[in-house]
Amino acid sequence: MPESRAALLAMDFQNDIVDRLGDTSVVEVAGCAVEAARAAGVPVLFVRVGFRPGCPEIAAANLGFGALTQAGDAFREDGPATQVVDALAPRADEPVVVKRRVSAFTGSDLDVLLRAAGVDTLVLTGIATSGVVLSTLRQAADLDYRLTVLADACADQDPEVHRVLTEKVFARQAEVIDTDEWIGSLKSR
Template sequence: MNVNDQVNAALLLMDFQNGVVERLGTPQTLAAAADALAAARAAGVPVIHVRVGFRPGYPEVSPANQSFSAIATSGADLSEGGPATQVHADLAPADGETVVVKRRVSAFTGSDLEVVLRAQGVRTLVLGGIATSGVVLSTLREAADRDYRLVVLADACADADPEVHRVLTEKVFPRQAEVTTVARWTAAS
């Protein structure tokens, strides 16, 4: 599927926030996401930036949640307004672009993403994000269960474990999504 052929589609750039990009991002992934962002804007495809953030004191974080409870007790500032949770400057939202704040791994959980998508009539989600085994996997699975058509931009995704990224993009994701590169997605038809 080509960016110019996408009707009722939106580009979701997920967890490209300062704290995540510093730990897991690569220059190549950031450049690919920036290329996807530019192409979506040029084609008039809506862009939705998704980031994770919490209220002060982390009232949304259960001690039973192994990942998030470790973050909440680490001393890191993952509050909604903190610098670590802001969208990276290379992918800064333009005026009118939606920023969704989520409270868990999936872009849907604890956010108003579904309301935004319904309001805009979006039926196809084009996904890029960090980490492939985190936000991308969780969002893809939930979106598939909600009957969205899915495209994953493999080179606009990154994971701490390159083998996990490879297995997901080559073996797991193709069962529920078209997996492509930013260059193929942005190519003129």
């Protein structure tokens, strides 16, 4: 079996989402993962959600995003609320993928970027565990990516939901570890 090529996805670490979470400790942990990936030559891709002015991508039937249409252009793809937080500032050579739905794959060019880079393994971090992490994990599994979830580099407004997903659900399709363990595996390569 050929050696796998991994990429780290830092998902929805954007200003508005981090502010609503109210706890930046997950950003610090994700920052450690990003720095370790960079040092080990593992590609880092950032994923954020954003929409065109007026949110034409959001159907009236979409309960999850429907409220955003009432918020005006707060989630406009080029607005400050949707930009990656400064603590995780992407480098010029690191792709920033804009998605239009919960999964990092839906409405984005993520799969094209990953396939072009020969990536077959994804290391997932993000906010929220019950949102972008869960949806991306499920879709990535269906697309035949190998998966690792860095449990402590993910967060959810509901800690119990985070615990159930990371301890019981994700393990069916991914290796679930903490960031220090993953960083240690990079050093042993």
